[in-house]
Amino acid sequence: MNERESSGIRIAIVDDHEMFRAGVIATLQPHFHIVGQAADVEGSVTMIAQTKPDVVLLDVHVPGGEGGGGAEILVRSRVYSPDTVFLALS
DSSP: OOHHHHTOOEEEEEOSOHHHHHHHHHHHTTTSEEEEEESSHHHHHHHHHHHOOSEEEEESSOOSTTTTHHHHHHHHHHTTOTTOEEEEEO
8 A cells, every 4th residue: 555545535725714724624634634735826736736635625716826716726736736636615
């Protein structure tokens, strides 16, 4: 069994509100492996490229980048982590 399989589902959280991210992480952490979090487009793309999460919980209204928010993160991250599943939050 490789490291990815033994650590369970790997989740990343993307939202520009720190308090919201903290609440989601506190709720999910006992059950899932939280591999990263980010608050803007640039930070999200970098974090996803580095951590290659199984799932990204993605706020659709994230600042930065070219103004495309969550959709921009999805498009730009696909190159680095093509197997990641994105779940949009609003």
